[in-house]
Amino acid sequence: MSVIKIKDLTKVYNGSQVPVHAVNGISLEIKQGEFAAVVGPSGSGKTTFLNMLGGLDDPTSGSIEIDNQLLSNLTSSQRIKFRLENIGFIFQAYNLIPVLTAKENVEFIMELQKVSKAERNKRSLELLEAVGIPDKANVRPNQLSGGQQQRVAVARALASKPKFILADEPTANLDSKSTETLLDIMERLNKEENITFIFSTHDARVVNKAHRIITIEDGLIKSDESRI
């Protein structure tokens, strides 16, 4: 069953001289439990595509339907709430809240969802355990390595029990070992918990782990290859 249905998606930036067609008519469907990589050279439109998929940017035309909900029908505040309940984000630069500890960063999302304190406490510890850093619960991001921070980011993205997770170049700032560990964690979560992952990447190691590879060039899908 498709979680995400995208039809004729375009995004045109009206620059000072000529309009830039960042996304030029993408249509695709993503099913529950997929582990998909969106690849392509710089400027191909993959980040714009992911931003629209995450409701962070509006398409110029076309539609995105997530779990039977058209994103274009939502107001700005409804879209924030929709993201909170349906989408987990993992950013290239981790983007943890620096004044919160690892555990508090994970709990933060649940607090926004008004989850009870006891439940937040239990689930945040479970998630930190799942990403392999239970001992770092009370440590602030500036005392964590890049790999550890990204693991906290994964735990945070999972905290809201989203329908899918969008990861924008999640391994770009990580060394080989950290990349390997992070990919193992994401793959395990995908297999065991059937969580859908969609990530943009340049990293061949990430591409090798992906079950589906969507290649974008000049704002269009050049290839869509399944490896299962």
Place this chain on the structure above:
Amino acid sequence: MNVFKLAWRNLWRNKRRTLITVSSIFFGVIFSSFMGSSQAGGYTKMIDNVVKFYSGFFQLQNEDYWDEKSINNSFELTDSLKSILDAYDELTNKVPRLEDFALASYETYTRGAIIVGTEPEKENQVTEIAEKIVEGEYLKTGDDGIIIGVDLAKGLKISVGDTLVLLGQGYHGVSAAGKFPVRGLIKHFNPEYNRRIVYMDLATCQYFYSANNLLTSLVVMVEDNKTMEAILPALKEELSSPHVLKSWQEMFPALVQQIESDRSTALIMKVMLYIVIGFGIFGTIMMMMAERKHEFGVMVAIGMSKQRLALTVVIETILMGMVGVAAGLLGSFPVVGYFYQNPIPLTGQAADWMQDLGFEPFMFFAWDISVFMDQVLAVFVMTLLISILPLVKLLRMHENTALHQ
């Protein structure tokens, strides 16, 4: 992680910057408290001087007396008047006075004098004039002597024990003449009083002016100004012509105007001070907003509502102000407290000027909660106003744009 905790932690992310901003509030609050306290202390002392030296909080008079200060505009304190006044427990003291003018003469010297007939003990409870006796002794009830201002004594070249001749016009044109032994000399802060004043026992004065049982005023004391304002309207309602009650403000409108005008000037100064401090806080907040734009974008991207995010920043701004105020108040208490206990003595022209106005030559301070609460309120309002721009910016923020900052 509630918004308060988040705001508090954010406040201390850049400790140095926060401390600099807090310091500006700290010094502003101390300066403003010092200024406010000195101002309030000055007014309190001014009012106190007026009330305790002469007028009381209010006076019962004949309705024509204040405009035409003649012994002919006197009144009798009847039983019905007494019963009206006695019904108010708030009245702490009532001092009957008979006042008029007379010529004071000793040997070949003559001066104009203000004659105040009063009940010595009650008068002393209000004006504490016994403490101002510099030579001789204070009057006793039924005394046939007088006490006079030191400069009047100097002008007449009269000493304690000598006899002063007073000559004036009594009630309804009767001649008033008498000889009175000088019991003591009084030195007041008001030089005009020192040159003119003659105190005598009320009964002696009534006899001198042939004004038996008559008073020109009944000076009434209450606990404070607030009490007076609370009871005066009702009391006025109960009195009828020709009796009126005049508050100290009605008797000295110039003083009230002076205080009001002084308050306005001080308010302008305080507003300017807080505007300067406000711009400091504003700068800090705008810098913080610019630095954290990306972070704000992330927070909204992962699901934090813009309203909640804006609330966090507003609380952060208010917290910064309140930390500054709290520190400023802690700093103000000992400073203001010290000067409240030890008023600053004025010297030179400033002292002369104060004395000419009849006030003690000191810079007085008030220990009044409202002085400190004013600072809390001012900073709170200021930080609320400062929060408006970040609030608007956050509500209008586009998360995707912010994420790419």
